[in-house]
Amino acid sequence: MITETKPTTHQIAVTVNGAEHSLEVEPRLLLVHLLREKLGLTGTHVGCDTTSCGACTVLVDGVPIKSCTHFAVQVDGREVKTVEGLKQGADLHPIQVGFKEEHGLQCGFCTPGMMLVTSVLLEENPDPTEEEIRWAISGNICRCTGYQNIVKAVQWAAKNMGESA
Amino acid sequence: MYPARFEYFVPTTLDEALEILGRYDDGDAKVLAGGMSLIPVMKLRFATPRAIVDINRIGGLDTLAEEGGQLRIGALVRHKTCEQSELLKGKYGALGDAAPQISDPIVRNLGTVAGSLAHADPQGDWASVMLAVHAEVVVRGTAGERTIPIDELFEGPFTTSLAPNEVVTEVRVPDPGAHAGGTYLKLERKVGDFATAGVAVHVSMSNGTVERAGIALTGVGPTNIRAAAAEEALTGHALDDDAIDEVSRLAAEAAQPRADLRGTEEYKRNAIRVLTARGLRKVKEGRS
Numbered sequence: 415m416i417t418e419t420k421p422t423t424h425q426i427a428v429t430v431n432g433a434e435h436s437l438e439v440e441p442r443l444l445l446v447h448l449l450r451e452k453l454g455l456t457g458t459h460v461g462c463d464t465t466s467c468g469a470c471t472v473l474v475d476g477v478p479i480k481s482c483t484h485f486a487v488q489v490d491g492r493e494v495k496t497v498e499g500l501k502q503g504a505d506l507h508p509i510q511v512g513f514k515e516e517h518g519l520q521c522g523f524c525t526p527g528m529m530l531v532t533s534v535l536l537e538e539n540p541d542p543t544e545e546e547i548r549w550a551i552s553g554n555i556c557r558c559t560g561y562q563n564i565v566k567a568v569q570w571a572a573k574n575m576g577e578s579a
Numbered sequence: 580m581y582p583a584r585f586e587y588f589v590p591t592t593l594d595e596a597l598e599i600l601g602r603y604d605d606g607d608a609k610v611l612a613g614g615m616s617l618i619p620v621m622k623l624r625f626a627t628p629r630a631i632v633d634i635n636r637i638g639g640l641d642t643l644a645e646e647g648g649q650l651r652i653g654a655l656v657r658h659k660t661c662e663q664s665e666l667l668k669g670k671y672g673a674l675g676d677a678a679p680q681i682s683d684p685i686v687r688n689l690g691t692v693a694g695s696l697a698h699a700d701p702q703g704d705w706a707s708v709m710l711a712v713h714a715e716v717v718v719r720g721t722a723g724e725r726t727i728p729i730d731e732l733f734e735g736p737f738t739t740s741l742a743p744n745e746v747v748t749e750v751r752v753p754d755p756g757a758h759a760g761g762t763y764l765k766l767e768r769k770v771g772d773f774a775t776a777g778v779a780v781h782v783s784m785s786n787g788t789v790e791r792a793g794i795a796l797t798g799v800g801p802t803n804i805r806a807a808a809a810e811e812a813l814t815g816h817a818l819d820d821d822a823i824d825e826v827s828r829l830a831a832e833a834a835q836p837r838a839d840l841r842g843t844e845e846y847k848r849n850a851i852r853v854l855t856a857r858g859l860r861k862v863k864e865g866r867s
Contacts, residue, residue, distance in 0.1 A: 422586060441587035441631065463580050465619050466771055468685055478685045483618045487587050488611075488633060531685070552770040553683030 431499030448486035468554030471527035497526035518567025520558030582621035615690035658687035673761030706803035711779035711793030
C-alpha cells in the first residue's frame, strides 16, 4: 500500500484562446488559478469559490463550466476559451458591444461569465425568447443589475449578430 | 480554496481504473466524474483523498439508451444530456422532468446522474427519481460486477453500500410499460439551491388503475425516502381525487424533515403533501 502522497506534477498541453501552452501543474491546481496566475488571464473571476456564482465560467471544448470547480490537469488536450478570447481581432464581439450599449453591467464582476454563457446560447439558439435568455444565464449570479439590462444586452447581441450573419 | 494534495490518475479503461483504486486503502482514492460535488467537498477539505481517479476519458460510459427492456444510463451521462433527451419523456417522464431542475445550467454540463447517486446527498434529486422508478445500480470492483437495487444503495447521509474501491458503471431503469408516467417536483428558493423538499412520482397503469407506484422524497430525511405506505395505498386504485388526497397525506407522514434555514418541519411536511398531490395530478393529466 502507498503510505505517502507526494506533490507530483503533470505536464499538460492546452489551447487557450487559440494559443497552445505546455504547462507543468500540480493536480490540485484549479483551472481558474491556472488561467489567472500562470497565464495572466485575469478576466476570469473568482467569485464565490463554491460552484454557485458562475463568475469563473469558461468554455472547455465549447461547453460552459465553472473553472473554480475543475482541476487544471483535467483540460489536458482540450480547448479553453476565456472572456479574453471573445474579441475578434481589434474589434469587440457583438456580445461585448451589446453589454456596453445596453449597460448590461455595473461592477462588471459577473460579466465575463455572463458573456461566455451568452455566446453558447446564441450559437445554439440565435433568436432566444426572454425566458430562454433568463434560463440560460440562471447559473450566473449578478448582484448589481437585477438582470434586466443583461437580458437587454443579450437581446441586442442576438439582433445584431442575426443582422450581420 | 485549495484541496489537500493528491495523486491524479486518468485511466482510459475501466480495468485500469479498478487497478489504480485497488492500490489504495479504503476510502483513500476517489472517482472523479463530473466533480460537481466531489471537488467542492475537497476544496472545503471535508474530503481529502490521496488519489483521484478521473474516469472522464474512459470510453463507453456515456450510453443513454433503451435496450432489452430497460433504460441504461452510463456513468458519464451528464444532467444536460438527460435534460435534452427525447427518451426521457412519457413513461420515463420522472427522469426528464428532474434533469432541468438539478442545480444550474453550468453545473448540469458536467455533473452526472451516477455521480449524484454515489455521492448520496439526501438533498440530491436523482436518488428520489431512481427510487420512484425502481432503478438498480451496476457497479464494478476488482472482484467483478454486481447490481445493487436502489433500495439497498443509500445507507445514510453521504453514505452508500458501495465498497470504497467500486465504480458505478451504469444506472438501469426497468421499462415501466406503455401505460406509465411520472414527474419530479421540487421546491427550491432559487436556481442552484438544494431542495427545500422534492417529490418524485411514477406510476404504471393497467385497466385504469395503478399497477405499480413509486413515490420518493427529497430533502426530508437522512437519505432520500421511499414513501412505501403511500405507494401501497395507491396500488390498485384509480388516480382519482380521493386517492390522491390520501396518498399525499401518507407521503407527508413518511417525511422526516428537520427545521433549518429553508423552513420548519411543519412547512416541509406540508410541502411534501402538496408536491405529491401536484405530481400525481400532473401524471393523471398527462395520461388523459
